[in-house]
Amino acid sequence: MAYQHNETIFALSTGLERAAIAVMRVSGAGSAVLLQQLCGTLPAPRRAVLRRVWRDSAVKDNLLDEAVVLWFPGPESYTGEDGFELHLHAGPAIISAVAEALVQSGARPAEPGEFTRRAFTNGRMDLVEAEGIADLIAAETESQRKLALAQSDGALSKLYQNWRERLKYILAYQEALIDFPDENLPQETEQKLTDEISNLIAEMQSHLQDGEKGERIRRGVVFAIAGPPNAGKSSLLNWLAERDAAIVSSVEGTTRDAIEVGGTLAGVRVTFIDTAGLRETEDIIEAEGVRRALFHVKHADCVLQMFPGATIPEEVFSDAILIGNKADLIPVPSEVHGHEVIPVSLKTGEGLKALRHVLERKVESLTARLPGSAPLLTRARHRAGVQEAQQSLAAALEQQWPELRGEEIRLAMRALGRITGLVGVEDVLDAIFGQFCIGK
Ligand SMILES: Nc1nc2c(ncn2[C@@H]2O[C@H](COP(=O)(O)OP(=O)(O)OP(=O)(O)O)[C@@H](O)[C@H]2O)c(=O)[nH]1
Numbered sequence: 001m002a003y004q005h006n007e008t009i010f011a012l013s014t015g016l017e018r019a020a021i022a023v024m025r026v027s028g029a030g031s032a033v034l035l036q037q038l039c040g041t042l043p044a045p046r047r048a049v050l051r052r053v054w055r056d057s058a059v060k061d062n063l064l065d066e067a068v069v070l071w072f073p074g075p076e077s078y079t080g081e082d083g084f085e086l087h088l089h090a091g092p093a094i095i096s097a098v099a100e101a102l103v104q105s106g107a108r109p110a111e112p113g114e115f116t117r118r119a120f121t122n123g124r125m126d127l128v129e130a131e132g133i134a135d136l137i138a139a140e141t142e143s144q145r146k147l148a149l150a151q152s153d154g155a156l157s158k159l160y161q162n163w164r165e166r167l168k169y170i171l172a173y174q175e176a177l178i179d180f181p182d183e184n185l186p187q188e189t190e191q192k193l194t195d196e197i198s199n200l201i202a203e204m205q206s207h208l209q210d211g212e213k214g215e216r217i218r219r220g221v222v223f224a225i226a227g228p229p230n231a232g233k234s235s236l237l238n239w240l241a242e243r244d245a246a247i248v249s250s251v252e253g254t255t256r257d258a259i260e261v262g263g264t265l266a267g268v269r270v271t272f273i274d275t276a277g278l279r280e281t282e283d284i285i286e287a288e289g290v291r292r293a294l295f296h297v298k299h300a301d302c303v304l305q306m307f308p309g310a311t312i313p314e315e316v317f318s319d320a321i322l323i324g325n326k327a328d329l330i331p332v333p334s335e336v337h338g339h340e341v342i343p344v345s346l347k348t349g350e351g352l353k354a355l356r357h358v359l360e361r362k363v364e365s366l367t368a369r370l371p372g373s374a375p376l377l378t379r380a381r382h383r384a385g386v387q388e389a390q391q392s393l394a395a396a397l398e399q400q401w402p403e404l405r406g407e408e409i410r411l412a413m414r415a416l417g418r419i420t421g422l423v424g425v426e427d428v429l430d431a432i433f434g435q436f437c438i439g440k
């Protein structure tokens with residue numbers, strides 16, 4: 001995106017589907033002039049007023065609509081710039097007439113995420129909070145909503161800022177050690193510094209470990225359904241999806257492509273992936289299906305490992321829930337290689353209620369937070385930054401020379417600063433804000 005900060009931008013901030021009201025949002029230096037041109041005098045800041053909207057209010061040329069108008073002078077606005085909102089009647093002809101009037105007066109349509117990008121550039125929020133807002137808009141489940149709200153609220157930013165502040169403090173002491181080498185700062189000061197570095201490393205470690213939960217909530221918990229041909233995998237998928245998402249037949253090797261179905265379990269977004277039956281095969285298409293199945297088995301958060309009745313699997317996948325199907329036909333063993341088996345019948349429905357219960361508990365344990373614990377890490381970008389900081393700190397502890405240790409601490413601070421957007425992020429901004437919808 002060719003980014004020019006002084007232009008006045010506008011976008012429809014509400015959806016395009018049929019609605020009663022459409023919010024047209026405008027931001028930029030030309031906002032005051034534009035608003036006066038459309039609606040006459042500027043209303044009091046942040047007060048909703050009813051106004052007629054004209055193409056040119058000075059000469060009462062071409063009445064476009066009657067709208068609720070809000071004037072948001074900077075810098076206390078969302079973007080930090082002057083801006084306003086027109087709450088129009090949501091007729092498509094009204095919206096395009098107003099858009100046209102705005103363009104004729106020199107404003108231009110906003111790029112995706114441009115309002116929030118301006119808010120970031122003007123210091124109204126940091127990068128982590130901006131990402132939280134994108135997630136909040138995209139949130140489909142309760143758990144996603146809560147996670148995004150905590151992030152857009154600044155809770156996660158505070159954690160990263162706090163680490164950075166503590167490093168700054170360590171660095172200051174460190175510099176003192178360098179500048180006054182003869183003063184012989186007491187041994188305990190040196191000890192305190194290394195203790196604090198170790199504490200930070202440990203906190204980052206637990207944040208990284210916990211992070212899988214946050215990342216899972218964001219993208220959804222992924223279950224792969226795997227097992228031999230005709231185990232009833234596609235039958236299970238269809239039951240979970242509550243529709244005929246996959247073909248079920250008595251022919252072994254029916255499923256080849258992996259079939260993904262989304263849903264919600266225990267308030268968490270989940271994805272179930274049905275896969276090709278695992279077996280040796282000469283058929284190159286089926287073999288590709290098996291290869292893909294094994295890929296999903298490896299990458300899923302949990303494998304629903306199915307087997308038909310007494311055909312006991314030789315190996316149990318890691319992170320698997322064992323499901324013995326066709327209990328109506330064949331007795332299902334209660335355990336396999338020391339792992340509990342859930343007996344079900346996709347035909348009669350036997351055991352399915354218990355299975356759903358197990359899946360819900362699994363989702364909860366994969367995403368649960370301890371009450372009062374630090375906010376969860378939510379993105380690979382943050383993970384990379386925290387890992388980098390942690391590695392630099394580990395390297396700092398290894399250094400005998402204070403000068404070199406200081407350098408590692410600076411690198412750690414830089415890595416944390418990149419997460420919140422404090423330093424060196426120009427290269428990632430397009431990628432981050434490009435994912436937003438237009439009008440945000
Ligand atoms: N009796 C009985 N038959 C079942 C049960 N579950 C599935 N079947 C039947 O078993 C056959 C295979 O079911 P699928 O769901 O296609 O099995 P799959 O594991 O997806 O098979 P592939 O895709 O070929 O690997 C079908 O004829 C189903 O109707 C069950 O619980 N009891």
Ligand SMILES: [K+]
Nearest residue numbers: 230249251254
């Ligand atoms: K089949």
Ligand SMILES: [Mg+2]
Nearest residue numbers: 233234254255
């Ligand atoms: Mg199948």
